Amino acid sequence: SVDLVEIGAGGGSLAHVDDLGLLKVGPESAGAEPGPACYGQGGTGATVTDADLEQAFLDPNYFLGGEMPLDVEAGREALGKVASDIAETVPDTAAGIYEVVNQNMASGARMHAIERGVDLRGVPVLAFGGAGPVHACRVAELLESARVVFPARASVLSAFGALVSPVRIDLARTLVRELAEVDENERDALLAEMSAEGERILTDAGVPPSEVRYRFGIDARYRGQAHEITIWVGDGPDWPSTLGQTLEQFSTEYARVYGLSIPDVPVQVVTWRVAAWAPAPVVELPPLPAGTETPEPIASRPVRFERGADVTPTPVFARNDLGAGARIAGPALIQERETTVVLRPGWDAEVATDGSVVATRRAS
Incomplete structure (x- = not known):
């Protein structure tokens, strides 16, 4: 699975000036209809796409390969309304919108990573989508x-990724138990129920039952806490870990995220997870x-x-x-x-x- 965070920044994000006179971008969007002003479909608000066009990052005659020419003057007129509110030129307003939306994306990614104990410095960026x-x-x-x-x-x-990714369904059930006091029969019955549901969903989607695989996980915390972390314990079809191994996995992941562990406090499981999946199709591109x-x-x-x-x-x-x-x-x-x-x-x-x-x- 991929851990995602949604950031209100895209080609249709609208620029505006707030009550303090500061330039802001998003989360409001022009959407696909009417879309950015430069689309010529009736949009009047200044968007990120209008700013990108003003800076000449985009070729107005080659948008969608030339099938959808962009209206430079309509985009410039929309930018001019924002420019007048901040007493700037249209080119500088466009550059400001570009910088603000980039800062929004970088800040959102950075905070998402910090919350999970990850340092993004030096990590490669993967760029996709239209903008x-x-x-x-x-x-x-x-x-x-x-x-x-x-x-x-x-x-x-x-x-494309959806077409070549493994088929997977994630199931979760709440059953609050202290890890050291878990009844194995109760746990196994719960996991078997979720595994059967996962197999049914995948087979209904066309996956042969023999290809279905299982992975087990838990959301756990130290007793008294109000937040949990997810750890994937291992592969099924049977519970793959001893009590000691599960405690060690939890302590290691907790220390990675928060910088410490609390060995004298009991660990409490809140949610039990089963990921039912099937291998991805083999796709070889020339x-x-x-x-x-x-x-x-x-x-x-x-x-x-x-x-x-x-x-x-x-x-x-x-x-x-x-x-x-x-x-x-x-x-x-x-x-x-x-x-x-x-x-x-x-x-x-x-x-x-x-x-x-x-x-x-x-x-x-």
């Missing part, structure tokens, strides 16, 4: 990460053929990367023309039908054999 590649390098800078991976098919990565190491850009356009900065003439590359081994020095734009990789100044990129664009920040 993700436009913002990823700046978010990585804010997270003190020097590596960003832009996978092939980034705009539909979630859908490797990307090798290409020239120094590809030629298809165009150049003036891009503004920072608030108050001059525009920078920036080469534009067609992602579909790049072969494995191609190297690009930032600043640069790598555009495809559904998204654009914004390679900021100080970043370099190389195309991997699986089609991913891997960006690395130069040492300062």
Whole structure:
């Protein structure tokens, strides 16, 4: 499973000025209809997409491969309303929106990680979705990460992942017991009930019963606490751990998250978990053929990367023309039908054999 946190930041997120006169972005959104003002579908609020277009990160004539031209003037008019509220120029307002939404994403990711005892510094950033590649390098800078991976098919990565991921259903039942006093018969009956339910759900989805696997876990805490941590004890079909092993797993995970354990306090189980799953289908994608190491850009356009900065003439590359081994020095734009990789100044990129664009920040 993937631990997720939802952050109200996307291409449709609306910019506004709060009661203190501060520029804010989201969580309100223009949605798909009417969408950003630059879509030309009746939207009047300034969105992140309007700001990205104003900074020339997006090509108005190549949005969705040219099937949906963007209205630059409509986006600029929407940005102008926000700009007048903060007495700024439209270009600086667009750059401010870009920075605020990037800060929102970085702060949300950082807090989510801190709550789970994880230090994100140096962890690579994976950029996907339509707007993700436009913002990823700046978010990585804010997270003190020097590596960003832009996978092939980034705009539909979630859908592709769903197709090639293991089939899984998670079940949980509340049964509060002190770990040292658990009745094994009661526990096993509960797990068997959940396992049977999981098998039924998977077989109804077309999974042969012989392929169903089980994993057991618990949500546990020290007695007297109001919060639990989840630990996955091991694989079924039978309970795979002794009391001592389970206590050790809990203590280790608790110390990882909170920096200490409390060995003299009894451990209490609140929730029992069963994950019923089946192996993922084998999907072999053909490797990307090798290409020239120094590809030629298809165009150049003036891009503004920072608030108050001059525009920078920036080469534009067609992602579909790049072969494995191609190297690009930032600043640069790598555009495809559904998204654009914004390679900021100080970043370099190389195309991997699986089609991913891997960006690395130069040492300062």
